[in-house]
Amino acid sequence: MSDLATTVTVIDACGRAAVPVLLLSDPGMGKSSLVRGIATAEGVPCETVLGSIREPADVAGLPLVTDDGVILSPPAFARRLSAEGAGYLFLDELTTCPPAVQAAMLALALDRTVGDLTLPVGVRVVAGANPPDRAADGWEISPPLANRFCHVEFRPSVDEWLDGMTVGWAAPPASRAITADPTRIEAVKAMVTGFIRHKPEHLHAFPRTAEATGKPWPSRRTWAMLAGALANVRDDDAAARQGITFGLVGEGVGVEFLTWCEQADLPDPAAVVEDPALVDWTDRPDRVWAVLSSVVGWAASAGTVEAWRKAWGPLLAAAEAGAPDVSAAAARPLAACRPASARVPAAVRERFAPVLAAAGLSTAGAA
Incomplete structure (x- = not known):
């Protein structure tokens, strides 16, 4: 009550x-x-x-x-x-x-x-x-x-x-x-x-x-x-x-759920995009996933080429820190929301080639 x-x-x-x-x-x-x-x-x-x-x-x-x-x-x-x-x-x-x-x-x-x-x-x-x-x-x-x-x-x-x-x-x-x-x-x-x-x-x-x-x-x-x-x-x-x-x-x-939210204490996705080092990417996989999911959502909501390209930064940081499976899972929805004129960064193409291929982006030009 x-x-x-x-x-x-x-x-x-x-x-x-x-x-x-x-x-x-x-x-x-x-x-x-x-x-x-x-x-x-x-x-x-x-x-x-x-x-x-x-x-x-x-x-x-x-x-x-x-x-x-x-x-x-x-x-x-x-x-x-x-x-x-x-x-x-x-x-x-x-x-x-x-x-x-x-x-x-x-x-x-x-x-x-x-x-x-x-x-x-x-x-x-x-x-x-x-x-x-x-x-x-x-x-x-x-x-x-x-x-x-x-x-x-x-x-x-x-x-x-x-x-x-x-x-x-x-x-x-x-x-x-x-x-x-x-x-x-x-x-x-x-x-x-x-x-x-x-x-x-x-x-x-x-x-x-x-x-x-x-x-x-x-x-x-x-x-x-x-x-x-x-x-x-x-x-x-x-x-x-x-x-x-x-x-x-x-x-x-x-x-x-409320207990998990309190313990997760997720950072602002915009801040994470600007500085991926804010996050300990070796943390629990569920928390890493939640952070990356918020970054993907931030990029999808912005809908701009710049936001989409910058959103790959935290995913690359997570993959390099030892969470490749989690970052690959987040890469799928991020690849799917690519703006029409956005070019895939070269580092992203190298790290997430299978995910990009599945999303039909393997032929998209790198930049």
């Missing part, structure tokens, strides 16, 4: 990365009031959809025959949000939705697709749910739907409730989320990929019990969502980092 300010931060950070959030609590905790309050504070609309009173076509779109063929006409709430260009879509009482409606929500939750309409990037998806045994005619959340949300336990403290009663629910705490720049986004991706290289068994771990399938668990999708959302919180914001991590990949794996 997080404090209210952390919950608002998690919702904001996830929203910036297009990651939907699921607020879980007993009935009457104020989930819908919080979401409406955030929307009011931001000056954007909030549309609430009760899946328990909807048919699948109300969510997935109603088939209509037109002169151009059959289309899936989006419902009114989707058209209103699309017209505004921003806002919150609140899927309330998710555990009262029958399986057919939950299935219709799969594309809506993560891709913000309603019928033939894709909602604007400014629309954020938040859901609310009670435990199935405390919901009216409760249903367990299906594994595919559960795996599309960041799960957040929501139980405001007495003081937070008193503050809401005093100042009004339309004045939620300020978010601590940040706007990630491309370098930070790539650095966080490197943390995630470095951990998975260290613990590949955690890439996908479908729960062993039926109850756990409706909760957060690690999959290829949730790791990608985690990388996007974590980039939008500060490294020193332990509460928000924990809330996002536990909410997407579960507590057990989440503890391992």
